[in-house]
Amino acid sequence: MTHFSAVLLFALFASVVFGITQRETPRRMLRYGVYCFVLFAGSAIVLSWVMFLIAR
């Protein structure tokens, strides 16, 4: 398993739980879950690029 696939799996599982537990209607659960997933995966990608550029 690569680091990135581990990040995606982590983001998926955590986003499902956050979406279901933090919102009340199915539509809002889905939207919040997708929002959390994008933030998890997006922040990992951005931070990875930042670390890559710092290390050069």
Next chain:
Amino acid sequence: MATTPTTSNAAKQDPQQGFVYLPLIVGWLVPGAGHFLLRKWGRGALLAASIVGMFAVGIAMQGKLYSNAHDILDILGLIGDLGSGLLYFVGKVAGLGADQVQVTTADYGTRFIVVAGLLNVIAAVDAHNLRTGRKA
């Protein structure tokens, strides 16, 4: 007197009857079971799949199941692991998980296992909120 059987059947089918902390405790012991108890089948199945999936991925990555509490980080890790309920105890009895973290992915696996426990606590509290009517 003729209404007694109807009332009895309604009481059996009403998930709001009984011990108020039951969904919290059952939800902690078995991921998603608190929601199943309240007949939230879809939510319970998704929560169970996510939490058990995260725990299983952590084990597959040779993550560590905390058992000793020598320092503050071990104590916090143990508390997180205990959040998984029966998954943790079954894992310990079955000898799952590594004793020591030896590869990089095992370190990630250890975090997966801890976070699975923390997510299970959130799910169990959500079941409690559904039971008390705090959440619809």
